[in-house]
Amino acid sequence: MVDIYTKPKISAAQIVLLFSILVLVVVVGIPVILIFLTAFFEDGKLNIPGFLQILKDPDTYQALWNSLVIAFGTTLVSTSVGVFFAWLVARTDLPFKKTMKALFLVPFMLPSFIGALAWKVLLSPRAGYINKFLMVLLGLDTAPIDIMSMGGIIVIESMYLFPFVFLQVESALERMDPTLEESARISGAGLLTITRKITLPLVLPSILSGALLVALYSLAHFGVPAILGTEKGIYNIPTKIYERIYSSGGSFRAIRVGTILSTILVISAALILKAQDFLLKKGKYQIIAGKSMRPMLLKLRALRTPLLIVSILYIGITVILPTVTIFLVGGLKTYGLSFETKNLTWANYLEIFRWKMTKDAIWNSVYLSLGAALVTMLAGTMISYVIVKSRPKGKFILELLGVLPFSLPGTVIALGVILTWSGRFGINIYNTPWIIFVAYVARYMAFSLKSNSAALQQVSDSLEEASRACGATHFQTLKNIVLPLIRPGMISAFFLIFLPALRELTTSVLLYGPTTRTIGVAIYALNEDGETVRAAALASVALVIILIGETSIRKFLARLQKQE
Amino acid sequence: MKKQTWFWIAILMAISNLLYAGGSKESTASAQGEKKEKLMVYTSMKEVLIGELRDAFVKKHPNVSFDYYSAGAGKIMAKIAAERQSKQLVCDVIWTSEIPDFIAMKKEGILEPYISPEAKNVVSPVSDPEGYFTAARLGTLGITYNTNKVKNPPKTWQDLLKPEWKGGFAIANPALSGTAMVSIGLIVNTFGWEFIEKLKANGARMGQGSGQVVDDTASGDLLGCIGVDYITIDKIKKGAPLGIVFPPEMLVIPSPVAIFKGTPNLSAAKKFVDFLLSKEGQTIIANSYTLPSRPDVPIVKDVGLVEAKDAVARAMKVDYNKLMAEKQSVIDKFQQIMQGK
Structure with missing residues (x-):
């Protein structure tokens, strides 16, 4: 039975x-498994020297290096931007907070390669509309900004990735137990000391975990480097793999180079995830209460309106300007007309x-x-x-x-x-x-x-x-x-x-x-x-x-x- | 509730479409008995050229379901190589401007010889007497320049080495573009690698596809580039601030068309080749602002094109068999010079 x-x-x-x-x-x-096998084995034999050979090739080495620099730069920039706006929304008396919070998430909706396309139109060295305007305005002979560079790629990627950090940090700041800060204040600590000794350590896990998400994403990002970098010979790992596969007639060697670069990507990503896991586990000890009073808001006073304007301008420049540009270019009879x-x-x-x-x-x-x-x-x-x-x-x-x-x-x-x-x-x-x-x-x-x-x-x-x-x-x-x-x-x-x-x-x-x-x-x-x-x-x-x-x-x- | 129903209907549609698309190979194979034919053409010709040809061809042969894939010659060859490796060649006909590829494919034995009844009217600097490929167009390339920025149009290739062109000239990436690959072969054969090195010394760079360098010239990002005739003139007609000049030593690059061996759509493929070489097809090609490969079809006047006979007489020469063997090293060397390595 x-x-x-x-x-x-x-x-x-x-x-x-x-x-x-x-x-x-x-x-x-x-x-x-096939990727690892293809990367390490050749003709059925383990081939570590061959693996290292390809990594040492200046071409692939450069791509690897670029990927790391772009990931590092993007993480740094988007974390600073994300933390700043998160603090502004969560801990100050910025007006129209709810709307602003929703607006800061809008960059997520714009696919970053479309953003890159728009920024290329606006800021390419000779023909970019903004560059041309600035050259006339400032009486310059050469363009002031070259978006088709490592710096350009980092800035554009950050523009569309900072919400990762913003989301994490903003919610951590909101959920944070305000009594901790208050007790510090009662004990006579100044704003700087409180920020340094109480607030920052408490939200640090959230900042780092948001930053690692950005790093993970930008390390393996194709769109922005492909549109802004390849023409100038700037390749990261994904664009190099793409270029290799398409320029060598789809030969197996190109695929093999791709798999070798891929293993590096997988290992880096695994390390990043490991780090994030570690931080999240550590973050469990943080004293963030579920229900509590709202934290005390910092009065911006005279800076209230200027900071609101800065925030709105930021959204306007990163979201609305590129969107309008894309729609207008899409309406041109042919590219190059005004x-x-x-x-x-x-x-x-x-x-x-x-x-x-x-x-x-x-x-x-x-x-x-x-x-x-x-x-x-x-x-x-x-x-x-x-x-x-x-x-x-x-x-x-x-x-x-x-x-x-x-x-x-x-x-x-x-x-x-x-x-x-x-x-x-x-x-x-x-x-x-x-x-x-x-x-x-x-x-x-x-x-x-x-x-x-x-x-x-x-x-x-x-x-x-x-x-x-x-x-x-x-x-x-x-x-x-x-x-x-x-x-x-x-x-x-x-x-x-x-x-x-x-x-x-x-x-x-x-x-x-x-x-x-x-x-x-x-x-x-x-x-x-x-x-x-x-x-x-x-x-x-x-x-x-x-x-x-x-x-x-x-x-x-x-x-x-x-x-x- | 209503919304949810719609949601599920959408998902069902998505899945059924995936199933249909995945299985479409079998269904068309069975439909072949009913004289429905399929044809897939891989071409490096841009939409402005191939689009009209498709419309006219489908009108003439309504029972052929015609489709094409347009991309740079480099990408097309990569795609074909990958398809061959997975033993699933999708394309029946290839039409690009990268002649070395055609010679190589003929040597590899993957092309189907076909001498079209129209082929006898074709005149081309490169031809294959056995009919493995036939030139369907004579592409000419010149110096495309931005009329707002260049007040003094260049007359010769050497003009590009003058200081006024500093940092403003580009050639498309030969790994992506077939016309760029052959152009570089022709230029190097005529002026030597020193010319490319001097161009680089004057700040010239490597662009992406053959269309993008023209668009970048139109926007003013570049002062000029090696531009394909019909891509440039089409944009001029739409109002772009562009001009094109053909220096005395001309770049004339035939665009051959070829059929793949073992294609299940051989008769449709032959129909397409016949159509391309017919007076009707050649007239459409000529009206798209490039040179037809048939002398009996007139070119468009007053857009700066050079008559086919003059063009061929002025054309730079190269041994295409030699170029085929050297193709990869030419691409590598060009990229090395341009990227300063």
């Missing part, structure tokens, strides 16, 4: 476990919806990101459930595999997917949308796991036990208790994947086929082909799609929250 009851139950759990392992192995495990009404036309915009290439790109991006978001969300829920709730044997394999996607930059995933899915194992999906789909699932699995396991950890085991004790089957418990409770986590996972996938460039630029360009790839290719006005028109359309997506999702989520 007992046997009959337990046998199918165990096997069902095992099937789920096996399936979860299988998904992770197929989607992320094999590609990563923005006068006689030079403007709707033709480019209409062309976007007539031209097969751009129509395909929009459609590809939409259905690929919808499909990937759905599948990744479901698979992520299942895997998180196995990791968090059931404790079968072999769980550690899952945990290990589950951490892997976090440290895989987009370029690495693309290479791994090429190695895995172009016929080596009997399945060849090269040049089909499937290869991009598989890559998206691998790339965004981390988001889904994070969001789902956070939701699952909040569901107390006792709820499930109570349901089982009342006689419900495992399946009924899942359906009636667990799923409804984690639904918000699942839905947020869906959108966490859908929106970034919609504007994805780094991965798809290495995987696209003649009919499977995504929006990001199409914009990038048009720009590279010198169809600047059409690239801008498509970018404008993409921005509108992203804006509609973002706002309708916000409304949808708000309504859902009301229902709950």
Whole structure:
């Protein structure tokens, strides 16, 4: 009797476990193993000297160095900017705080490569509109600002990445127990001492964890260096991999160089994540109370209005100016004309919806990101459930595999997917949308796991036990208790994947086929082909799609929250 | 509730589309019996040129579902190499300006010989008597310059070495652009690497694609560049502040078209090659402001183009077989000089 009851139950759990392992192995495990194998082995033999040889090659070495410098610079700049604005919003009496807080998150919505495109138009050394204006204004012979430089890349990336830091630090500052500061003040400490000895140490883990997110992202970022750097011969690792693969006729040697550079990326990313993990664990000891009085606000007095103006100007310059530029360039009859009404036309915009290439790109991006978001969300829920709730044997394999996607930059995933899915194992999906789909699932699995396991950890085991004790089957418990409770986590996972996938460039630029360009790839290719006005028109359309997506999702989520 | 329903419908659509697109190979294979033909052309010709050809071709052959992939020649070759490695060649016809690639592909035996009935009307400095490839256009490249910034248009290549051009000239990246690759081969063969070195000494740089250098010239970011005829003139017609001059030693680069061996769409591929070389196709090519490869089709006057006969007579020469063998080293050396390594 007992046997009959337990046998199918165990096997069902095992099937789920096996399936979860299988998904992770197929989607992320094999590609990563193949990358390491290709990097270290040549013709079946371990080849460490060959590995080092390529790293020593000045060309690749330079790319490595640039990647590090860009990541370091971007982290430094975005952290300073993020912390400053977070402090301004959380701890001062800045007017219109709520609006300002929402505004500081807007740079997230603008894809950074579109931003880079706009800034190239505004600040390229000879033709940039701002540069030309400044040259006339200041009577200069040469352009004052060269955006197509390492400094330019760092500034532009920081512009669109600082919200990572802002979000983390702002919430830490808000949640901080104000009594700590007050007791210091009562003991006679000045503002500087309090900031140095109390506030900063308390929010430091949040600052560092935001900074590491920026570092992780910019280390493996393709779009901005590709648009601002390659023309001047500035390459980072992802753009070097791209260049190598496309200039050497897709030879295996290029792919091998790519895998070697990828291993460096994976190792750096793993180190960054390790550091972040360490900080977060340490951060658990920080005294940040859940419910408390609002911290005392610093009175800005005379600086109140000027600082508000600075904040608004910052948003205006980083978001509105590039957006308007992109829309205007998209309306030009041909690139190089001035923005006068006689030079403007709707033709480019209409062309976007007539031209097969751009129509395909929009459609590809939409259905690929919808499909990937759905599948990744479901698979992520299942895997998180196995990791968090059931404790079968072999769980550690899952945990290990589950951490892997976090440290895989987009370029690495693309290479791994090429190695895995172009016929080596009997399945060849090269040049089909499937290869991009598989890559998206691998790339965004981390988001889904994070969001789902956070939701699952909040569901107390006792709820499930109570349901089982009342006689419900495992399946009924899942359906009636667990799923409804984690639904918000699942839905947020869906959108966490859908929106970034919609504007994805780094991965798809290495995987696209003649009919499977995504929006990001199409914009990038048009720009590279010198169809600047059409690239801008498509970018404008993409921005509108992203804006509609973002706002309708916000409304949808708000309504859902009301229902709950 | 209603919103959620729509949400699920959207997701269902997305998935079904993915399934459809993934499986479309099989479905078209079965449809071939009904005389529906498919054709995929990889070309380095820009939209302004290939777009109109597609429209006219589809109108003439409505049962051919025609698609093309337009990118720089370097990217196209990389794509083809990757597809061959995964044994899944998608393209049936290739049409770029990188002649060394065609000679190399012929040697490798991956092209299908086809002598079109129209081929006898074609005149080109490079031709293949066995019909592995046929020139469908004679591209001419000149010095494209920004008319706002350059008051004194250059007349010869040597003018580019004058101080007024300091830091203002660019050549597209030969790894990306086929016309740039062949142009550099021709220039080096005529003036030697010293000329490239002198250009670099005068601040010239390497751009990206052949279209981007022209756009950068239009914006004023560059004073001038080696510009492709139809890309430049099309932008001039749209109002861009550009001019183009053809120095005495001309860059004339035929753009051959070739069919891949073993293509399942051979008859459609032949139809397309026939169409390109036909009077109708050549007229569309000529009207896009470049030179047709048929002498019996007139060029557009008053846009600065040089008649095909004169162009070929003034053209710089190179041994294309030799250029094919040296292709990679030419690209490497050019990049080394330009990036100052």
